[in-house]
Amino acid sequence: MYPYYPLSRTRGEIRLLDLKPADWNDEISCSLRHAELTETLEFTALSYTWGNPHIRKTILIDGYALDITINLYDALQHMRDAKQPRTLWIDAVCINQDDLDERSKQVLRMRDIYAIAVAVEVWLGKTDDDDDVAAMDLAGRLGAVVNDPEQALAQGFDAKYQELFLKEIEQCTPEVLRALGRLFKRPWWTRVWVVQELSLARQETAKVRCGKRTLPWLDFLITAYAIELSWFIIDAIISNAFPDERLDSFNQAIRMAQCRRLNSTHPTFALLELLNQHRDCEATDPRDKVFGLLGLSGDVDDIGIEPDYTSSPQNIYTDLFRKHVIATRSLDMICACRYPKKYADLASWVPDWSTDQIVPGICINDRYKGGNDFPGSPVAHFQKYSASGTSSPCVSFSENKISMSAIHFGSIVSVGDIDDGMAFQDIETFGRQDKNGKSGSDSETFNQWLNMVLDSPTWDEIAKQYGAENVLDAFCRTLVGNRNNRMMKPPPEGLANEMHDESDESGIGDDREQKEITLGDAEPGDTEPGDTEPGANESDMTTSTSSEDNAFSPPEMLSMTLDGFRSCIQVSWGKRFAILDSGHIGIVPQHALVGDMVAIVLGCTMPLVLRPTNVMSANFVGESYIHGVMDGELMDGHVVETWILE
Template sequence: MESIEFTGPMKSPKRERYPYKDDLSRKRDAFRLITLLRGQWNDEIRCELDVYYRDEARFPSYRALSYVWGRWRRDPPKILVNGYAIKVTNNLEIALRHLREERVDINLWVDALCIDQNNTTERSSQVSQMRNIYSTAREVIIFLGDGSHADYGASRLRSKTPPGPCRLFGIDDMNIPLAHQTLDNWKTSTLKSPVQALEIFSFLAIITQFQDSSSLLKFFKEFPEAHVTTLFEALRRTLLVAWWDRIWVVQEAVVAQDITMRYSDVAASWEFLVEVTRSLSRWDFAFTRYPSSISTDCLKVFNLFSRISDLDLHRKDWKAMQRTDLLSLLRFFGHRKASDNRDRVYALLGLCSDAVAIRPNYLLNEAEVYTQAALAIIKNTRSLSIMYGDHSRKTSQGLPSYIPDWSTIPDESDRQRARIFNLYNACGGVIPIIESPELRKFLQCLNETDDPNHYLHKEAALELQNAYKMSFTEPEIQSICTSLVKYCNGTNRNHLEKYSLIQNSGRSLIAKCIKIGTVKINKS
């Protein structure tokens, strides 16, 4: 997430929190929504910002925007939020113009506007709600861009010419006649203007009508070769826009009830995109009775539809209540791009099957977040599988050698082998122990005391000494912890430092089912 800038109308120094008058970090289940006020294409964008509470169930129906923030321009556009002029990126401003209605206001959740980005504590608490925000939205709108293929940044100015009416592509056949007409007109064009979004999605609609690759190749025999190449290049660039590589979109797309993809003046349902992907997966381009007018490089563009199938696979698992552990999610998606590298972990927490004891905390630096995630995974999985692979490629500063750097692109062979990691058992079932500084001090205290009265009772010590041979259940661990507490109170006097240390270690043992190693026994 990025910081936003705002100006006026107040000149008081206190205005730095406006239009965010409430600190949501102190309000449980509170979140904001914007009301995007109706207007014409060239009208100034005006929004109203209000706070709602999820536990009251009185918040209005809303849509959530999934988009790429993009780069700042030298002269960034401004929008009005509760009367305050806020500077935003070009991509967000264009997205709001495409979504704005002429006759009705609409309720939206947009991260850059609904979270006070300058309040680190609020930002951390709101990120923890992201899964709920996107899963309870009646619709998640994916905005790919305005069809210009420009870098989300900075040079292209918004056209003052309103786009045409938005065309919706779904799994029905209603738009098939329009798709054929669009491509028939386009194939006789001079290619002086860029391929439009309507032409790209018309091509995808026609793909769903063909039973095999031969039908597609036969269809394109009527097209000039230059047109075929140009169309495939436009499709390639559509599937390579920045949205597809962004880490946050994984959760935003997976938990959504309903998804609509917007690209310029075209809207497509998620089911439509999945149907296109299924059609392509059934085809075999290796053997066909028609000579191909499509180059191999063009056909490789179809491989990019795996981006849709990967997300859809996780959507199906989510709906079937089949969750994925954090390590698998990090290996699969962790290399995606994020403006803040800490989000490579935080963006995936809402999808985890394991109760990872991590909460988004933007007061921690990148190395601390990655280390915290790795230790939590080891504790949860009771496995060192996170250390598998080559961790020598690091760009993050201060990372221990055994901690993966999720900001680097993993080796593909490592990724493939990691998928079958469960088939290996080199450790023979030995369970790893994470030794915290407190636990290390505790063991040292038990081993180094010179006072025989301070040694652990022999029975409890034997239990701990043989811990590596046992498979403890929670009551057994509780019994050991009780013995440890008695050890501190054996002579009707409390050794406060030891008692506090053992009490805290005991709680950790019960919560995590961690086993302690050998402890010295008093033989006197």
């Protein structure tokens, strides 16, 4: 086997692979040399996936055998020139994978390696059939539509481009469009390392290879935007041109384009944002879910986290949490915890970054999978929550425990069903009645949550918290986390009528009917202090009730654009509605239970759901949105206690 010689740390050496020219069927022969990483080096950095680690083939390096994965072997065979040598940097070969200390040090250098490389070449894999070739050709034609790709990606695509995109797409067969979707579903797109590799690469020289066919990387980015912009029209022309996976298929390319654009102008990504944004990316080594993004983080030096392949994933994740709290003076990383955890021995308060982002978070600025923002389009900037006001965390760590200061203001007395997303798919028809007088919404979850409020034994406490006439307004705002400053106030009369009709059909008694009438009695001019911003457009606050069917649509009620509405879905999707004994209502994690306590923790922007295990001890359950406490309202006049999380 090839004997690796140590790299000089004082000279900042890396290894470069010289791929020798040969015919297609010849064995792959290379040489490996040490070089100081400087701007004058000329080499191509390969971006690829390792593939199945158990299927390997042998190449020769300076006469010695080295086993590599079959996917890397295929890449070298396709990249090899018949006449000229090629100089490459490939992590699996240029880093001694058996030397954990070297791996840790060289990973830190990958940011510079991909930035200095004269070119970065993406290897998607071999072409499977003629449709793959046709799909590559389509990507090339879509890329050629744009005269200045960098400018278009930065500023957005106007109607002229959309029309040109459609002309190209309409000429394609369903088979070619599906093949294009498959290209974007290849494993390379899911790999966490590619985010850094292509964000740092020179965009003008980066290219994508599929088999023998290569295209500029920018053509693929433009293609991803073209498909997203044309999606509804494509689906109308060619039914099911892409399977249900279409959001995942192209979103990763778009996220990478955004990451590159923002990194080139403001290279200050917070590590927590990066970790959450790319949580659904994959890594063979779970430690790389953190290490693979360090090169893009603007606060990594302040946090003090470095690659260390001698440490376990559990230790790395725990150490990251501790250092992040100290460096940022914030406990918000705790909100990234998701369940179930892959590592059962992780403390309840430590995020397991090896698990996917299955359920969207509320606190951290992540993206609901269906709601990408295109360059040049208005981005939905929501207010940040500040449940603990301007307080800093008061914490101490011991073994797998954390001590923190908290205000316990309520416990859960009832929880609703889990929102599977149908409530928001049906929300445009909720409240509409057909000619038979039946509601247009099929969402049982959405209706159940409403009924929870109306039937709650703690109704008096709820009415005390929000005012009886404002409870319905609080309910609607809770569903979207109050994240639209143009939220209508009060809710349309049609909703109260719909609720009243439901009570008639279900035979609910006079007490509930009186609550419904109270909820519907608000006058159009009634507002609460602080509900609208100075100078808000009056049209943003008006109701919309049809004279023909006395119907309304919640998107009108919420006065938000489709993009903004999609972004708000993350507040409730995959979570439960809950009522506290204090009368507060809110959104809690799907695994929250009756009896769980809710607390404001100093230094955390979100109220946290905790499950008591002993006196003043608890396990962390998850973040929550509790209406009426998200702006520090409870920070004065409440007892601050010390709780220990295990």
